[in-house]
Amino acid sequence: MSRLEALRLRAERMGLWARWTPLVTPEADKRRFLAWLDAGAHAGMDWLVRTADTRVAPRTRFGWAKSALVLAAPYAYPELERPRGGVRLGRVARYAWSPDYHRALAAALDELAAFARGLGVEAKGYVDFGPLLEWSLARQAGIGWQGKNTLILVEGFGSYLHLAVLLTSLEAPEPAPAPARCGRCTACVRACPTAAIGALGVDARRCISYWTIEHRGDWPAWVYDLTGDWLFGCDDCQTSCPWNRFAKGYWNRFAPDPELAYPDLTLFFTLSGRAFARRFAHTAFARPGRAAMARNALAVIANLQAEEGIPLVKKAVHDQSSRVRKAAAEAAFRLGLRGVLDALTKDLDPGVAAWARARLEGAPLDDLGDALG
Numbered sequence: 001m002s003r004l005e006a007l008r009l010r011a012e013r014m015g016l017w018a019r020w021t022p023l024v025t026p027e028a029d030k031r032r033f034l035a036w037l038d039a040g041a042h043a044g045m046d047w048l049v050r051t052a053d054t055r056v057a058p059r060t061r062f063g064w065a066k067s068a069l070v071l072a073a074p075y076a077y078p079e080l081e082r083p084r085g086g087v088r089l090g091r092v093a094r095y096a097w098s099p100d101y102h103r104a105l106a107a108a109l110d111e112l113a114a115f116a117r118g119l120g121v122e123a124k125g126y127v128d129f130g131p132l133l134e135w136s137l138a139r140q141a142g143i144g145w146q147g148k149n150t151l152i153l154v155e156g157f158g159s160y161l162h163l164a165v166l167l168t169s170l171e172a173p174e175p176a177p178a179p180a181r182c183g184r185c186t187a188c189v190r191a192c193p194t195a196a197i198g199a200l201g202v203d204a205r206r207c208i209s210y211w212t213i214e215h216r217g218d219w220p221a222w223v224y225d226l227t228g229d230w231l232f233g234c235d236d237c238q239t240s241c242p243w244n245r246f247a248k249g250y251w252n253r254f255a256p257d258p259e260l261a262y263p264d265l266t267l268f269f270t271l272s273g274r275a276f277a278r279r280f281a282h283t284a285f286a287r288p289g290r291a292a293m294a295r296n297a298l299a300v301i302a303n304l305q306a307e308e309g310i311p312l313v314k315k316a317v318h319d320q321s322s323r324v325r326k327a328a329a330e331a332a333f334r335l336g337l338r339g340v341l342d343a344l345t346k347d348l349d350p351g352v353a354a355w356a357r358a359r360l361e362g363a364p365l366d367d368l369g370d371a372l373g
């Protein structure tokens, strides 16, 4: 058996889908990625600009690497029962229902890299944060095609997948991309609540996943309208995709947890930053952190006009983070909580006080977002 085949089978025995591709970026993928960056569609994700050269030409940095074993781990979790008690509002993207997928996949990559070294092969694994275009490698390797929602879709399964890449010093055969099967379908484009999907792919400046996960700072006022009842991430361009009606099952190292699918929002307002970091260390919520999760929760409470969340809005007036107090001002405005807005006009942070005053004085939404966002 060849070393390529031995490595692929080893990954498949772990329960992963695995396919080889040479480590190259096709010209069309390069052009598309660079045009997306040039258009500013990466929003505040500046690390994508900083690593763009390596992403489009990975062998400039990984001179020793000739190939990539692309791995896909399914996460089509079944519906979970909402736990009792607490304030459980809003939706969490399905991928975040299990403790952090990075750790599980990084451990699998370490096992594979050790196995590769035993075969005399140099290898290094990446999950998400590597300077690689995973979607391009996955498409070339034949894991699946790239949908209009920019996700990789596997025929007969759909798009609920995490990708990981093992770079190796082996020569891989020519790429064998999977045929694109979107056809004339535009279901994800039409289902996107913010019209974020266009010719260049997903524009992060309009994407709920970007605002609720990647953007740590204040939100401009208009973003509160955008995010609806999404607490963390957004799955609307996946649930609308007809291929996902086949999606069932998940990798045996993932463990969906109802406390992550339906978190008690109270925790985002009562835990200290350190206690939050400890409690959610192994989850996707650690990426935005406590204050951003509290901000997201305030937006959900306001957008759902949820009375059970009002005590949390009142509690947020005394939050140690000015970002959370500013979000409390916006939520109070939307919920008609004049007393909360009054209190926040006296906030020691001038930005919070100005936001609350502007809302009390009825400043138009867009002006407020531009002025203070």
Ligand code: SF4
Binding pocket: 149, 191, 192, 193, 194, 195, 196, 197, 202, 206, 207, 208, 209, 233, 234, 235, 236, 237, 238
């Ligand atoms: S994640 Fe949500 S907001 Fe972003 S492109 Fe998909 S449907 Fe649109």
Ligand code: SF4
Binding pocket: 147, 148, 149, 153, 181, 182, 183, 185, 186, 187, 188, 189, 240, 241, 242, 243
């Ligand atoms: S919804 Fe349609 S267009 Fe969008 S990814 Fe799925 S098949 Fe492709």
